[in-house]
Every structure is written in C-alpha cells, then in structure tokens.
Amino acid sequence: MKNLIINNLTKGYFKKKALNNFSYSFKKGIVYGLIGPNGSGKTTLMKTIYGLVKPTKGSLSFNNNKISFKTRKNIAFMPTEDIFIPSLTALDILKFYNNNFEDFSLEKAYQILENMKLSLDEKIETFSTGMKMRLKVTLCLARNVEFYMFDEPLNGIDIISKDLIKNTIISMTTKDNTILISSHALNEMELILEQVLFLNEGSLIRDINLEELRDTENKSLESVYWEVYNV
C-alpha cells in the first residue's frame, strides 16, 4: 500500500536544480535506500518530504494529505546537519521532543540513550560528532510513526554504535512502517535495505529491488553503484 506519493518534484536554486522532475511512490513495510554521489539531491529530497524545503514545482502527498508542517506528525526525520542549540543539555532536547511530538516515547529514548552510553546532563557543546549523531538517531527512533527518514545515519559513528543503530532499525521494520535511509556506506546498509533508489543531478536514474538483484544477477550493491555511475 502506497503512503508517500511524489509527482514531478523539482527544486531549483536560481539556475541550479537540486531535484529535477522526481516522481516516486513509496509503499508501507519497505526499507528504502537513497543512493547517489554528493550533490545528487538526497538531502533536498528528504527535507522536501519533511516540509523543510518547499518545492519549486510538482506535488507531494502523504496518505492523501499535502506535505506541510501537519504531516510531520506521521514522519520522523533525522537530518545529517547539527540541529541542536549547543548550550542545551541532552535532557533539555529530550523534554523538548516529548513536549512537541505526541508520539515521542521518553522511556524508549532513555533506553536507547543508555545503550548508546550518552549522558543526559552533558551540554551539546561538549558532544563529539558521533555523540550528536547518536542523539539524533535516538530522537528519531523514539518516535512511533509510519515513515522514518535517516540522512546519513552512520556518519562519524564508531563500530559498536553502527551495529546498534543498524539492529534498532531492523527491529523497527514492520509491515506498517516505511523507512528511507540515505547513505554512502553501501556495504553496511546492504543487509538492511530492500529497495534502492539511485539519484543523479536530482533525477531518479535507477530503482532496484535488492532481493531480485541478489537472486538474478548475484551482484553486490557496491558493484551496481559502480555500474550506475559509470566509474
């Protein structure tokens, strides 16, 4: 069953197009991968789905509702940039999420943070890149929504945290959830992903089902990447 439908989405910044006539329908219960070189439009696409970036042309709807601030109630997004005010503590941020997202579970967040060995009383300004990333992932995972998006969730994270994040994402996968992950770590993500979208210069250039790929062609995701981008 389709939940997110995108039609002819274009986002332009003056002469440059970050997204160019992108169309796709996302289905429930599938883990999607968003692959592409830097500047191919992955982050812009995710931000547009979340309503942070406004489209120049085209339409996006989630469960038949036009994308707006209201649809954020059903979509969780982990951006790749730092979004936290440095002078706040992790606890301040958790409370903020708990107050502003009805589906946020404080207990679940505490549990994940404990596993990730993050201190609640420490200020964000003292956090390393990996610690900030773990906090962002936690905030996303502690929500109970239909559509999850992770923009480069494995960036700057140690091996133990990577495994933890991957396992948590796998455990979240149900027939009612859709998960969209953008990543450059192809080998690490290959086991999680089911459907992979290849982007280039803002356009969808290939859409493959990983299971079919393994069965028919016996190729790895990385080898397909090399093929797709002709490098």
Add this chain to the structure above:
Amino acid sequence: MFNLIQFEIIKRKRLFIILGTIFLLLQIYRIYSIYTSNSSITNNPFIGLQLHFLIFFISYIAFLYSSISNFFKDMNSTDRTMVFMTPNSGFKIISSKFLATLILGLCLFLFTFLLSFANFYYISPQEGMKFIYHLQNDLTIIRRIFLGIVTLGSFFALVFLSIVITKTFLSKLKFKTLIVIIVMFILSKIFNLIFWDNLNEISSIGTTISTISIILITTVMLWISGWLIDNKTDF
C-alpha cells in the same frame, strides 16, 4: 504554545543569569558603599544610583540586541532548526518566539523598575509613597506603560518579519544584516502608508483604541511571517 515559549526562555537563560548576577553585585556594592563611606547617606543619598541607571540602560540595549540576534540565528543557523522541525505552524512558532521575547523584556523591566523603586524608597520614603499613590489613582500611567510595551512588541514583529523575508527571498545574497535593515525600512514605510494616517486619527481618540490597533497590526505581521515559514522558507 506554552511548551514553545518555555523552550525559548530556557534558550536565553544565560543572558539573564549574567544580567541577574550583575544587578545583584551592583546592589551589594551600593549597600556596602552606603555603610562604609565617610559621607553618610544623608549627605549623599544618591550614591551609586547613577551607576545603577547606566547599567539598567545597558541591560535594555543588551536585551534588544540579544533578542534580534537570537531570532536572526534561529532563522539562519542550521543548529537552530530544531523548533522548525516540529509539527507546529509557522505562526505558532513565530508567536512563541515573540511572546517569549515580550515576557523576558517585561521581566527585565519590572525587575529593574522594582530595584530602582526600592533604592529610591530607601532614600526618600515620602516621595516613594507619592509615586505609589499616583500609580493607584492615575490609570493613564499604566495605560501608557502598556502602550509602550505594545509599541515595542510591534517593533519586534517588524524586525522578525524583515528577517523572515530576507531568509525566504534573499537568502543567497551577502551582507544579510544590511539587507534586513533595508527590508525593515521598506516594510515600515509600507505599514506607515497603510496604517499611519488611521493610527494618528485613532490615537487622538484614545490610548485604548490605539493600543488595540497596534496589537492588530502586530498580529498581521506575525501572521505573514508564519505564512512565509510554512509555505516559502527553506531550512
């Protein structure tokens, strides 16, 4: 809404801790000066008060600057986009920032006013009592103070709207602060053209009606800012 206001206040606690500490130290210094100086309080009752007023004035300027720069950073820095990622409308977010600014400004004003009054009352209780009597019997003072707060509020709404317009349509240009000032200047001219003549007429009728009119204009400015955030601004 209350949660958002609370969050905005928590965000700015550092400035108020600094200001509170300075005020406290000043008061301690004043009490210490009165009781240790050779010239007794009867000879020099206003000892240290000039410094008090100077510091209060500087604190108002610091508050104004911090409120505007805080909003500018909220709109333009990626590490401030957390609030804009919530499922709250732009109008709600902008209004919460606006109300938090007004509440903090009011707290600062009340605190400095009470501290000044306490010092003044200590020097001259009779004059202090006269002032309280005036406040109780002449409502125009309170009305004018309220009109002053509302006018300051409309100034903040105008600055916020200018920053939102700059972020929405002119974000790729350099010298953003200068652009914000130019946008603000143009907006104030437009608002003056639309409202000023009416406001002049209204203000001659009474303080209450002019206060209500300014509140309405402020709401319109906040609503436009909110609409731009929801429909046009990229984060």
